[in-house]
Amino acid sequence: MKFADMKDSFKEFWAEFSKEKTGVIGLILFALFVFIVVFEPVLLPFEDANDRWRDITYWADNPKSAPPVWTNWFSSKKKATTESYYDYTTAEEDLGGMKVVEYTFDYDYQFDEAPNDIILHMDVTGAPMIVVKVVRPDGEEVEVYYGSFNAGNNTKDFRLSVDNNSRDILYNFAVPFENRESLKDVKAGLIKTTDTLFAKAEEGILRSPVSLKGDYKIVIQSIFMGENDNVESPYLIMPGKVSGVLGTDSSKRDVWTGVLAGVKWALLIGILTAIVSVSVGVVYGVISAYLGGWKDAVMQRVFEIFVSVPLLPVLIVMSAIFEPSIWTMIGMMVLFFWTGSVKTVRSMALQIKEETYIEASKALGASNFRIIFKHMVPLLIPYSFSSMALFIPRAVVYEATISLLGLGDAQIVTWGQILSDALSGGAVMSGLWWWVVPPGLSIAFMGMAFAFIGFSLDKILHPKLRTR
Amino acid sequence: MYWKYALKRLLNAVFIYVILIFIFSALFNVQMEQTVYAQIDERIKQETMQLKDMKPDEIREWAIQRKAHYYTVYSLDKPVLERVFIRAGNALIFKYGNSSLIKSSSGSRDVRIIVTETIPRTLLLFMTATILDILLGFWLGIKKAQKPGKALDKTTSVITMVVYGMPSWWLGMLMIMVFSYIFKVFPSGGLTSTPPPPDGSWAFFIDSLYHLILPVITLLVIGFWGRAFLTRNIVLSTLQEDYIMSARARGVPERKVLYGHALRSAAPPIVTMGLLALIVSFSGNILFEGIFSWPGMGNLYWVAVQQNDIPVLMGNLSLTTGLYIAGLAILDLIYGFLDPRIKVGGKA
Numbered sequence: 001m002k003f004a005d006m007k008d009s010f011k012e013f014w015a016e017f018s019k020e021k022t023g024v025i026g027l028i029l030f031a032l033f034v035f036i037v038v039f040e041p042v043l044l045p046f047e048d049a050n051d052r053w054r055d056i057t058y059w060a061d062n063p064k065s066a067p068p069v070w071t072n073w074f075s076s077k078k079k080a081t082t083e084s085y086y087d088y089t090t091a092e093e094d095l096g097g098m099k100v101v102e103y104t105f106d107y108d109y110q111f112d113e114a115p116n117d118i119i120l121h122m123d124v125t126g127a128p129m130i131v132v133k134v135v136r137p138d139g140e141e142v143e144v145y146y147g148s149f150n151a152g153n154n155t156k157d158f159r160l161s162v163d164n165n166s167r168d169i170l171y172n173f174a175v176p177f178e179n180r181e182s183l184k185d186v187k188a189g190l191i192k193t194t195d196t197l198f199a200k201a202e203e204g205i206l207r208s209p210v211s212l213k214g215d216y217k218i219v220i221q222s223i224f225m226g227e228n229d230n231v232e233s234p235y236l237i238m239p240g241k242v243s244g245v246l247g248t249d250s251s252k253r254d255v256w257t258g259v260l261a262g263v264k265w266a267l268l269i270g271i272l273t274a275i276v277s278v279s280v281g282v283v284y285g286v287i288s289a290y291l292g293g294w295k296d297a298v299m300q301r302v303f304e305i306f307v308s309v310p311l312l313p314v315l316i317v318m319s320a321i322f323e324p325s326i327w328t329m330i331g332m333m334v335l336f337f338w339t340g341s342v343k344t345v346r347s348m349a350l351q352i353k354e355e356t357y358i359e360a361s362k363a364l365g366a367s368n369f370r371i372i373f374k375h376m377v378p379l380l381i382p383y384s385f386s387s388m389a390l391f392i393p394r395a396v397v398y399e400a401t402i403s404l405l406g407l408g409d410a411q412i413v414t415w416g417q418i419l420s421d422a423l424s425g426g427a428v429m430s431g432l433w434w435w436v437v438p439p440g441l442s443i444a445f446m447g448m449a450f451a452f453i454g455f456s457l458d459k460i461l462h463p464k465l466r467t468r
Numbered sequence: 469m470y471w472k473y474a475l476k477r478l479l480n481a482v483f484i485y486v487i488l489i490f491i492f493s494a495l496f497n498v499q500m501e502q503t504v505y506a507q508i509d510e511r512i513k514q515e516t517m518q519l520k521d522m523k524p525d526e527i528r529e530w531a532i533q534r535k536a537h538y539y540t541v542y543s544l545d546k547p548v549l550e551r552v553f554i555r556a557g558n559a560l561i562f563k564y565g566n567s568s569l570i571k572s573s574s575g576s577r578d579v580r581i582i583v584t585e586t587i588p589r590t591l592l593l594f595m596t597a598t599i600l601d602i603l604l605g606f607w608l609g610i611k612k613a614q615k616p617g618k619a620l621d622k623t624t625s626v627i628t629m630v631v632y633g634m635p636s637w638w639l640g641m642l643m644i645m646v647f648s649y650i651f652k653v654f655p656s657g658g659l660t661s662t663p664p665p666p667d668g669s670w671a672f673f674i675d676s677l678y679h680l681i682l683p684v685i686t687l688l689v690i691g692f693w694g695r696a697f698l699t700r701n702i703v704l705s706t707l708q709e710d711y712i713m714s715a716r717a718r719g720v721p722e723r724k725v726l727y728g729h730a731l732r733s734a735a736p737p738i739v740t741m742g743l744l745a746l747i748v749s750f751s752g753n754i755l756f757e758g759i760f761s762w763p764g765m766g767n768l769y770w771v772a773v774q775q776n777d778i779p780v781l782m783g784n785l786s787l788t789t790g791l792y793i794a795g796l797a798i799l800d801l802i803y804g805f806l807d808p809r810i811k812v813g814g815k816a
Contacts, residue, residue: 447633
């Protein structure tokens with residue numbers, strides 16, 4: 001086919017396709033998915049998520065099972081959001097043999113519910129003393145940490161989680177304010193550290209804390225005694241009660257990151273499986289129809305055997321036996337999906353075979369190969385496209401289904417695996433909808449995009465179903 | 469000749485079944501044998517515990533003998549290919565052996581009992597859903613075909629495409645979350661409450677119905693748009709045939725054209741689709757049953773995969789395949805009987 005011909009036929013096709021509103025919506029959705037894949041490095045809130053999705057330490061600074069940030073819009077009680085602070089003021093003091101470096105972070109707290117934790121990170125060399133203080137807007141000062149950290153001669157990451165570390169300190173801080181009656185009901189080991197830290201110093205600070213809004217200062221003092229002692233690049237993370245675009249799961253992973261990272265795999269699985277299996281099916285159907293006779297009969301028997309396989313059970317067994325990887329999974333799906341288009345293609349090819357130009361090229365001595373691939377298969381390309389579009393959602397759903405059973409590729413992040421974690425993590429029972437809805441909705445959206453495209457193509461191909 | 473066609477079709481079905489069973493046994497062979505080895509080791513261990521008055525050397529020798537004995541019993545001493553054949557042969561006569569872990573509700577470890585007791589439960593759920601699905605889908609499809617391109621047709625067609633790629637188990641998860649845990653309206657799963665009301669009583673019936681509602685609604689919400697869309701397409705393309713035009717030209721009332729003329733030729737493919745859906749539902753929807761803890765075939769399969777219980781897996785898979793192939797064959801036989809053109813073998 002010449003380029004000009006192709007351009008013309010494409011123009012013609014586009015003129016038809018653009019009349020189908022749903023088809024255009026499907027294309028837009030598809031473009032959106034492609035956009036996400038292309039700009040993934042920019043869009044991902046956590047850059048290394050692809051490699052470290054299952055690495056607990058990577059997610060340690062996130063809150064656990066926190067709803068999305070935008071749930072605050074619908075609630076009168078504003079919950080603290082997750083924030084990171086890299087800006088601080090430095091003060092240094094030399095006391096003869098000792099040196100004190102003081103970093104001060106400002107935290108403007110304007111929420112009704114306190115953050116889940118305060119997490120401090122620093123690069124520490126040597127063995128300095130570290131003191132962490134919180135200066136509250138009402139002037140009270142709480143020393144939440146006091147201790148030495150020994151990194152030897154190396155540089156190590158110092159991580160302090162105030163919630164775990166300072167529960168007793170906060171309890172002792174709050175006791176003078178709380179009345180005796182309430183104290184009996186409160187267990188020291190069970191208080192929420194940050195709730196107390198960010199609460200008004202009055203009766204009820206332990207029992208029903210009311211948040212004290214205003215400017216908090218978090219002061220980190222490092223006291224150096226040795227020559228090598230040094231502290232560098234401190235930063236604070238305040239894991240909120242709400243976090244991220246789509247919240248976090250029970251292993252503290254950011255759901256939005258997972259959903260974004262899953263797009264490329266869904267597209268890859270869907271498109272690759274669809275292209276390969278439809279191509280195989282079309283060629284198989286055409287060859288079977290063209291050759292006819294006993295060859296056709298044998299090919300039809302083989303086809304029947306594949307059709308009679310209950311697909312999902314066999315796919316599950318095979319993924320349990322073989323090393324689960326994305327490529328074997330695609331391979332297995334192709335192994336059974338190619339049958340989908342054979343029947344239709346064969347009946348279409350039987351008609352094409354009787355056309356006079358096929359007879360003519362046979363008379364001219366064209367080889368079977370040339371007739372099949374040059375004269376018959378091209379006529380089936382429009383049909384192939386529409387059936388590919390409708391195969392993509394199936395492949396995506398099958399991958400998700402196998403992953404849900406825990407038989408997926410553990411090296412990558414797919415929507416099915418997020419759902420699998422959600423199911424085993426009890427998201428359904430505890431109502432963590434932000435963990436269950438987004439990945440499933442993404443699967444549904446991807447299915448919808450290709451269903452829109454596929455059904456529109458189908459409509460163009462079968463004029464009988466037209467309503468205009 | 470109808471009987472000739474029927475015989476051919478049945479033989480074909482049996483042929484396919486045999487081949488698939490062979491493929492499955494080859495697929496399962498390695499895994500299957502591991503469970504058998506484990507079972508033999510366990511049994512010999514038990515037997516040695518009961519031995520008395522024997523020296524350690526003698527016991528060891530005796531154990532080796534027993535092992536060899538059991539290997540011959542389970543034909544583990546034969547070459548691989550032969551073992552695959554033996555295994556396939558056993559599966560073909562429904563001899564699936566004993567499960568390695570799973571027990572039936574009566575406590576039996578016979579795979580045949582374990583699998584067959586789940587079939588009626590699966591049928592109960594999916595038959596109910598499919599029948600409602602067909603009725604509703606048929607009704608909506610005809611409504612859509614009557615006024616193609618109008619508001620009802622357009623909106624429902626869009627919904628069809630929206631749910632096209634939606635996994636039913638995901639919707640099930642959502643439904644359970646919303647209706648069982650957030651608003652506690654329906655049970656989160658299971659066949660009946662625990663403990664179940666007395667068998668055969670009205671309470672039992674109502675309890676089962678109550679447990680059926682959520683999964684059936686979920687299946688309907690996912691399924692019936694598609695059925696309606698297919699019905700619409702089939703009816704619509706029939707409505708454009710020449711004989712419909714001539715009927716209209718003769719002044720046959722539109723109602724009669726639709727129900728008397730169009731539906732008569734559109735019905736077989738629509739019914740086929742429905743029956744096909746029913747046949748597919750034999751195997752149960754593995755994840756769907758798992759999510760709703762519905763103790764059917766699909767759920768059994770899931771449990772067997774998770775516990776790596778190969779005999780149950782093999783039994784379940786071959787029974788499922790058998791039912792599926794038998795269903796397809798019966799469908800073909802019915803159509804061969806109804807439509808003489810099919811008998812010739814697609815040359816029409």
